[in-house]
Amino acid sequence: MRTTVGIIGAGPAGLLLARLLHNAGIDSVVLESRDRDYVEHRQRAGILEQGTADVLRAAGAGERMDREGLRHDGIELRFDRRRHRVDFPALTGGRSVMVYAQTEVCKDLIALQLKEGGPLLFEAEALAVEGADTDSPRVRFRHEGTEDVLDCDYVVGCDGFWGVSRKAVPAELTRVFERTYPFGWLGILADVAPSHDELVYARHDRGFALLSMRSPSVSRLYLQVPEGTDAEAWSDDEIWAELERRFETADGWRLERGPITQKSVTPMRSYVHEPMRHGRLFLAGDAAHIVPPTGAKGLNLAVGDVVTFARALTYQKETGSAQLLDTYSEACLRRVWQAERFSYDMTTLLHRAPDATPFEDRLQLARLERLAGSRAAETDLAEAYTGFPFG
């Protein structure tokens, strides 16, 4: 098989890239190791930055998002039994975010790709990227029990943190920056209307909690838990009781309970692989970088990377100049490091480390007081949360 751009992975990065290239008249083939149902139902991100929503719309993939997504103009910070709202449009000149789940973004992009785009092969596992530093890179893959080769002009590794594409960058050319955290998130989906109409990020002495949503009738909630926690070790009642404690306010706010339909634990990690390009292999999204989820940046970074790649390849096609392809890694990494910084700040602001000292507890509260009392500090948060411009 042969194509211009071989795309490994049909998460948000790979699927959006295939769509952007299709719209630019560039052909591609997407290889995805899992089946369609798995990709469409894997519970992950929920928040789209304004720029991400704009890109989906411009790509012709925003119709259902605009109908069913929920525009959010702020978040609530909760600490010391108090609440403080951060008003995004007022602080950023009108910017906001969209609550629209990653599962739905993937469903919309898959439907478009199968209807209008190039081949999208499910249960097609990439085994290795070969010849990345030549003019004709190849992807070896296995589909329906048979091994095959995809010959490409370019390969884009959109295969997430556990994929194979990153391994094709020689170790001596690679630098990895990494931090793990001694806690994770226990996430639940529950069939109950969200108890607040905006997201609530809560700092509590017992640990962080987050109230989010998937629709007006489905809540998504997260609890900080120790690293390595088994989700099944928590009964539904224990989860609700702990959420109630961490969200408690002095003004009598109430958390509504409902049937829990899903629960799972996510580990927390910061990770950056530099560079994001080797020859004709480009890395995008979680294949190149991970942020802890507290700032809701992972999916949005993946979108930024593939927008940058699609622009660079289109420029090359139109002008013959590889200039933007050559600066791909630097352009993406500037944005990636800003998101790493913000996600780290949000994580350390709101989570309680197992060895936290009373001094550190007071500092967290002082940082939250500063956010609640200073327009400058709030603006900094609002700008980062609603999203930095794409590179």
Ligand code: FAD
């Ligand atoms: P992925 O979504 O991981 O997709 C990679 C794809 O490649 C997968 O489909 C995988 O099956 C496939 N693959 C892997 N190996 C191979 C192979 N060898 N061959 C073929 N295919 C392969 N981000 C936000 O922006 N906002 C949020 O609110 C947010 N919340 C989150 C909450 C949780 C609990 C979690 C876990 C993550 C959250 N994120 C959030 C992060 C976000 O989900 C990821 O950053 C995003 O999925 C990255 O997209 P991707 O396409 O790069 O990678």
Ligand code: DHB
């Ligand atoms: C969700 C996830 C996040 O990481 C976050 O910061 C906000 C919302 C969510 O899944 O809804």
